[in-house]
Amino acid sequence: MGPVLRYVGRRLLLMIPMLVLISFLSFVIIQLPPGDYVDTYARNLASEGGSVNADQLAALRAQYGLDQPMLVQYLVWMKNILFHWDFGTSFAYNQPVSEILAERVPRTMLISLVSIALTWAIAVPVGIYSAVRKYSVGDYVVTFLSFVGLAVPGFLVALVLMLLVYDHTGFLITGLFSPPYREAPWSVDRVLDLLRNVWLPLVVLTVAGIGGIVRVLRASLLDELGKQYVVTARAKGLTEGQVLRRYPLRLAMNPLLSTIGWMLPATVGGEIVVSKVLNLPTTGPVLLESIQSQDMYLTGAIVLLLSALTIIGTVISDVALAVADPRIRYERSRAA
């Protein structure tokens, strides 16, 4: 395991300068559009009928530290993160950024992880079936459905399903909980209510993911099943199931393992569009809103978090690949 550990260590060390660069770039890019959060605030106030004069705007800018040059703002922000673990305060929510994320990230991750688990649990067997029973009726049905799942946008599925349910049962999904259970303490009824509401986002997120995995698995499995060692294995008397499980499936999983990497930031970023459509209190809508209103500390912190997770995720999937496939490990250490 020595070379693997060294490899992981090297990758994680490389992460630090990358994160610094990403954080600086994202901080700069967020502030590139002319104007700042105070402009957004003044515009919102104006559209509700209120007004602020120039002095009040200047006072707000001073309060938020927006009258400093950008480099100073960035250095202050970095200093607070590194020494105080303080990601700044969100202007829009008027709360520390870490509090907002602490509220939303666990929930987002839970929904994402459950939907990923469901996706894999359905897609892998279906993909295997599709490859093994190539060109059968079942294969065609599955292929058709996966193309539909890939083509139809998630938010459309969400909207249509939601309205179908409303039409037939009169029950409208307006969030993770129905009004009577929103702030109620946990109870059996509350869990049941959660299930009544959460099945829809899970279905939508799962459907979106199944198509891709089925197709990839089918293709790579078909690739492997055509190879000579499979013929040899059959000739040696292994059952079909054993032949499938012991060699081709492991190899066919490689492309899927390499996608685990970017799944990690996706679980935290959360599906933005579906979350907005279904009114889920996850990180997706928060990120969208904060970008639109130039709430720079919140946006910067989320981008930083997602970048770090992407890098970590890529390391994890590289390691997973190396562990699962000795050929990669062997090639790598040979090259090293």
Add this chain to the structure above:
Amino acid sequence: MHRTPQITRRQFTLGSLAAFMLPLAGCSLSSEIPQDLPTYDESEKSARGFVEPPFLRERVKAGTLPPIDERLPEDCFVVGSGTLLQPRYATWRDGRYGGTIRNTPTSPTGNLNLATGSTILRSPSQTTDQSMPNVVSAFEPSPDMRTFAFTLRKGLRWSDGEKVTTEDVRFLVEDLYQHPDSNTPFPTDLFTQRDTRLAPATLRVIDELRFELEFAAPYGQFVAALHSWIPTVSMLFVPAHHLKRYHGDYADPAALQQELDAAGASSWGELMTMKNLPSWSSGEADALGLPVLNAWVLTEVKETTRVFERNPYFWHVDASGHQLPYADSVVNYLVVDDDALLRAVMDGQVTVAAGDNVTLNNMAVYTQSGEHADTRVFLTNSFNFPPLLFLNHDYRHDAPDDPWQQLVADPDARFGRALSLAIDPEAINRSVYFGLHGEPMLNSAEHDPEKARTLLDQVGMDQVDDKGYRLGPDGASFTFAITFPTIALDFAPVAELVRSQLEDVGLRVTIKGVDDGLFGQLVSDNAVMASIHWNDGAGWSTGISNDYMPNEKGAWSPETWAYVQSKGEQGRKPPPYVQEFYDIASRRTEHPPASPEGKAAYERLMEWLTGHYAFIPTTGLRVKPNVVKNGVANLPDAGAPFELDTILNLEGIWFER
């Protein structure tokens, strides 16, 4: 050997899943929260003739709250027929205590800021002429409209029980507005004639209950500001006893440092702006614990919920001895966007949906879901004008011979008139607003495309290019570019219709919808030739709103405004015809809007705005739906003039069941 029955793992999984699903199928979890109305005896009155709200009786019994006779001032503000809304627009019935008002706004306060914004003076609806003292008990302007004398209500208290005195006014004016470190500058309404170049008000405290404000020049419009839910009572009154702990000159340094650290503020001025929140932000987390003069007080802040409870010291009562508000609490449940808000309304989760929370485009949805949601819909007119076509008179002002400048600076305003004649308000009304909007109004009342074509010929746009579009007065190709922020569902279809109507008279038109943030930036960069936007036109005549100024909403002259505000350092020096506007606007502020001089000045103002085509209404007076739960009383009738009154007067609604 006895073998215990075995089940495979698969059987176990499927079996338990099925067992789990059964209760789901069987049970019916309701998503309605029933109103929990308390039963109490109306005839049980206190010595002064008031009925203690059941919601507060426990606390009074326990001794943590004084009884109602001691909480109310000597002289209460009595709400009855015609107080909050004129009798011809609403029927008032004294109500009963109890119930929770539920909202699902997209921001913590939502439009509850309207309902929690007490004003210094009160006149029904958006008028300012049937003035009744509200926070104050007496109000006297001097004949020259420069000095205003106020007397506070004896016994009026903040929501935490402390007395309201002139110290609250003095602290705000001297220790905040005038203090260099407070980060709290004077609001626009406290400047003489709303002009930040002139002197702000001077305060004279006479005693604990009386004070005077003096301005440098006649400022009759200040009377309207005292009625307006835009600046509200926070313009002059803040809870000094509470805010002093955040003030550098009053707070104990150690305690202040603790507060600064807890809030993450670097100066007490920053801390003060975080804590001294106006009613616009009454739902923000920092408003927890801030004493207010509103009907409801924020008591609970959770991630997506805000709960407000009745203010025990609210000084509005009805003639039967009830202390307003009737509803005991307000719950704001935050939703991500307007679509989620719509679904909440469809599901019956919102008690009163009005103003920004509803649009006419969704009428079909509101009506269709009425039965399931137990709601009804009624239409009222609006505080806002319908979408207007704004013309930016400053566009390309730095190019001396620019054709656009030639067209807008034309003393006969022929181009503007041509545009207004080409626009067909009735067609737009039929297509976009179900024909429900009012008659064509102001400078677009006449629709005559032939006359429009003649006028365009007269201004030198009689040549056409090879596609048939008119060339500009300089002979080069001319594009009328309309930009609009995508803040409302109706802007895009209105823009499309305006385009086709203008193309009908030969103009080449482009339309572009942009995000509101980008629109603001384009306006600041003076990159917008024409835009579609609305403003509070229906609220101008009484002085409640003043957003006819050139930088507001569609911005018909942002550069001259910048020049005036920066005292000449930035922007564009107003050309004589725009300077005329500034003079008229200043003159108007000298008189109360409801006075004869004020009304005449308003006429002159509207004459300028319409005659110079600062904006052109694209359709008739706006109509808005109000979606309310059945069984709620004291709401406006259909046809009431302002949809905002439905929310402003929430203190008076009560639940019949």
